Amino acid sequence: MSKVLYISSEAFPLIKTGGLGDVAGSLPIALLKKSQDVRLLLPAYPEVLNKITKIKKLAITSYYDLPVEIVETRLPGSNVIVWLVDCPAVFDRPGGPYTDNHGQPWDDIALRFAILCHAAVDIALNNLQLNWQPDVVHCNDWQSGLVPALLSLHSKRPATVFTIHNLAYQGIFKQQTFTDLHLPIELWHMDGLEYYGQLSFMKGGLAYADKITTVSPNYAREILEPEFSFGFDGLLKQRAADISGIINGIDEKYWNPGTDKYLEHKYNRRSLNKKVRNKTALQKELSLPVDDSIPMIGMVSRLVEQKGLEIILPSLETLLAMPLQIVILGTGETHYEILLSEYAHKHPERLKVIIGYNEPLAHRIEAASDMYLMPSTFEPCGLNQLYSLRYGTLPIVNNVGGLADTVINSSEENINNGTANGFVLKQQSTTSLLATIQRALTLYQKPEIWRQLQTNAMSGSFSWQTSAEHYVNLYQQALNEL
Numbered sequence: 081m082s083k084v085l086y087i088s089s090e091a092f093p094l095i096k097t098g099g100l101g102d103v104a105g106s107l108p109i110a111l112l113k114k115s116q117d118v119r120l121l122l123p124a125y126p127e128v129l130n131k132i133t134k135i136k137k138l139a140i141t142s143y144y145d146l147p148v149e150i151v152e153t154r155l156p157g158s159n160v161i162v163w164l165v166d167c168p169a170v171f172d173r174p175g176g177p178y179t180d181n182h183g184q185p186w187d188d189i190a191l192r193f194a195i196l197c198h199a200a201v202d203i204a205l206n207n208l209q210l211n212w213q214p215d216v217v218h219c220n221d222w223q224s225g226l227v228p229a230l231l232s233l234h235s236k237r238p239a240t241v242f243t244i245h246n247l248a249y250q251g252i253f254k255q256q257t258f259t260d261l262h263l264p265i266e267l268w269h270m271d272g273l274e275y276y277g278q279l280s281f282m283k284g285g286l287a288y289a290d291k292i293t294t295v296s297p298n299y300a301r302e303i304l305e306p307e308f309s310f311g312f313d314g315l316l317k318q319r320a321a322d323i324s325g326i327i328n329g330i331d332e333k334y335w336n337p338g339t340d341k342y343l344e345h346k347y348n349r350r351s352l353n354k355k356v357r358n359k360t361a362l363q364k365e366l367s368l369p370v371d372d373s374i375p376m377i378g379m380v381s382r383l384v385e386q387k388g389l390e391i392i393l394p395s396l397e398t399l400l401a402m403p404l405q406i407v408i409l410g411t412g413e414t415h416y417e418i419l420l421s422e423y424a425h426k427h428p429e430r431l432k433v434i435i436g437y438n439e440p441l442a443h444r445i446e447a448a449s450d451m452y453l454m455p456s457t458f459e460p461c462g463l464n465q466l467y468s469l470r471y472g473t474l475p476i477v478n479n480v481g482g483l484a485d486t487v488i489n490s491s492e493e494n495i496n497n498g499t500a501n502g503f504v505l506k507q508q509s510t511t512s513l514l515a516t517i518q519r520a521l522t523l524y525q526k527p528e529i530w531r532q533l534q535t536n537a538m539s540g541s542f543s544w545q546t547s548a549e550h551y552v553n554l555y556q557q558a559l560n561e562l
């Protein structure tokens with residue numbers, strides 16, 4: 081049994097903006113089941129404090145002359161102990177973890193997460209006398225990237241693991257920020273936190289963690305190549321021996337069409353004929369023409385280039401002339417929000433675009449749709465295609481990252497050998513997207529084959545069971561090599 085400090089900037093159901101929230105809200109539970117003594121460290125955002133009832137004060141300290149308390153609570157619905165870094169000066173304000181209510185990144189975002197990192201380091205070194213010192217510190221994405229770097233300066237330290245959920249977000253700041261944050265000068269060099277004259281939080285993880293993981297085996301290979309590495313292929317190649325890919329699991333209780341509390345019409349593999357009732361219910365809810373036979377394509381996503389908007393938008397005119405309905409729920413870059421809303425306005429019978437973040441609606445779209453659109457340019461793991469598989473909603477994906485690891489194309493061969501569970505684009509292009517959707521629509525007209533594909537999709541296992549075991553083994557390996 082290892083003591084694991086798991087650091088994240090979000091964790092469902094306390095706070096979530098994307099996939100990291102889902103992972104940090106479910107992997108610690110799976111680790112606990114594997115007898116790991118795990119503590120989840122999170123910033124005490126107001127949204128988090130509003131959701132918890134019992135809290136216990138554990139320690140008082142300060143960073144950058146700002147008072148900080150470490151308080152203890154539980155991850156709702158589980159026994160996972162959560163330690164919150166409560167620093168009102170930087171966290172107690174309305175807005176998201178990374179941006180204000182207008183989507184603008186926080187001016188003091190570097191300070192916010194430097195404080196999270198300092199608290200993690202103090203816990204890791206037992207400086208706060210919490211009566212619990214981790215064997216392993218597991219960091220996630222750039223927000224906790226300074227932790228392995230700062231810990232590397234101490235000889236008696238826990239092992240460090242750094243997980244890349246998305247290499248595109250790197251926490252890059254001016255050199256002045258390095259000075260302002262009083263970071264140790266020995267970390268400022270090209271093999272350290274410096275990234276072409278700037279400070280990179282992410283590099284702290286990539287350069288200093290004992291072990292690096294990504295959230296799918298395929299993405300672990302891809303990031304060694306310039307196309308997917310965001311400039312880090314050199315460093316990552318050097319670290320290749322310490323990099324591995326562990327596929328994300330999903331919370332199979334929360335994302336279960338048989339018990340989903342947000343669905344009026346629950347269904348499972350054996351009662352798949354009930355799935356269509358979710359489609360007609362959603363059509364009513366969203367004022368789309370009610371028609372149980374029209375194929376529906378769903379998408380729930382951050383509206384950013386990564387998610388394939390550059391090939392989706394040019395396809396829309398052609399797609400919307402076909403007999404189908406498209407439902408898109410998302411928020412993101414304003415120009416995508418505007419363009420999509422304009423298309424929806426022009427084609428009210430075919431396209432619904434809901435700009436916003438809406439967890440219950442996300443579940444209803446998964447259940448209602450026949451197909452799920454996710455032609456990402458890159459995708460470290462991707463969770464929505466996994467939710468789609470579980471809901472018998474066949475994903476249409478690009479052949480990258482975790483999408484390639486989890487979606488098996490409905491080629492004739494794969495249909496015949498009973499493995500096909502979705503549709504994979506030949507390449508990331510509008511032509512390929514349209515051809516793939518066309519193929520999906522053709523198969524949709526063959527109910528027996530479609531039903532088989534849905535059954536294949538719903539039979540896959542995406543529990544945390546195996547992946548949590550891989551993390552436990554990796555912790556052990558990191559400890560043995562320390």
Ligand code: ADP
Pocket residue numbers: 097098099100102380381382409410411436437438439442461462463464465
């Ligand atoms: P990423 O982490 O890159 O955003 P993932 O597919 O790994 O993509 O995870 C996205 C998670 O965020 C999923 O749980 C998805 O349902 C959720 N999500 C994204 N946008 C929205 C939204 N507008 N409303 C509700 N849930 C959303």
